[in-house]
Amino acid sequence: MYAALLNKKLVLAVSEANLIYGGNKRLNYEKYYCPNCNKRVMLVISQEKMPFFKHISFIKGTGEKEEHQHSKQLLCASLVANGLKAEMEVPLADQQLRADVLVYPNLAFEVQCAPLSEREFKHRHFLYEKIGIKDVWIVGKRHHLKKKLKKSQKIFLKYSKTWDWYYLEVDASKETICLKYQIRLEPLIDNIVCKRKTFSLSEDGIKELFAFRPDSTIKIKINSQKQRNYLIRQLRQKTSFGRKVAASMYELSITIDDLPAEIFNHVRLPKEELTINKFFNHRSNK
Secondary structure, eight states: OOEEEETTEEEEHHHHHHHHHTTSSOTTOSOEEOTTTOOEEEEEOOSSSOOEEEEOOOOTTOOHHHHHHHHHHHHHHHHHHTTOOEEEEEEETTTTEEEEEEETTTEEEEEEOSOOOHHHHHHHHHHHHHTTOEEEEEEOGGGOOOSBOOGGGGGGOEEETTTEEEEEEEETTTTEEEEEEEEEEOSSSOBEEEEEEEEESSHHHHHHHHHOOOOSOOOOOOOHHHHHHHHHHHHHHTOHHHHHHHHHHHHHTOOGGGSOTHHHHOOBOTTOOOHHHHHHHHHHTO
16 A cells, blocks of 8 residues: 555655655654555555555454564564664575564564474574574563563573663554563562663664663662561461472571571572572582
8 A cells, every 4th residue: 555644635655755764754653544444554664665554453452463463564664764674574594584574684683472482492593693693582462571580581581781681572552662671580589670661663762772771770679578578478388489498497407597688688680590599509518
């Protein structure tokens, strides 16, 4: 579709694209509508094709396939609008890989909305490394971080000098990307402590994401008494974790009052073991 309604006036995709290239308009900042059905459409700018309008297929509540497709379209269009040569569904590594969005020559974005095993993730990541392409993973709603870090989410955690440990989430219904950065875990449980910033999935939003430089100072306060109370409940309720802790304390002939303060106030890196386990291992090896 090469024309759409903007403020009830018909506009051409190529004319709107030229305004964007000239810096006089932002990509998909305004709302376009189909002249036939009057439903929302988005402007798609591609390096390979003439600009065109496409119906927005994603509707809140639809499946992961629609979420995946809409997220890719918005991401690719935003990258192209920033002057990057980006293309969707590019076969790589002798057809063993298909990049969701490839930014030439050596950057790939993977938008992961469906389940993914650690084995498959490592396989795809290895193939990207093998052909010299950096892979950046952005996850859909299924994988969004909530209170506790799940094992299936750990594969998408990445580290950079700028953002520290970070995690990227896409919300196709809101057309946003959320960056969760400086991620840490509570001392005794995999509860997440982090900072976050949300960007629009648009030309300006992607530019802001790439340029984002947070305060490098990481200030995280932990309620040590809350951590201690959690451990006491685990011991009293004789949970699996509580029984393991009780057995270790019995072997070392110590009580909860003998545990050092750092066990209850030391925040952990995302892939660091529980502080209390490190303490028991250290004492046992003496």
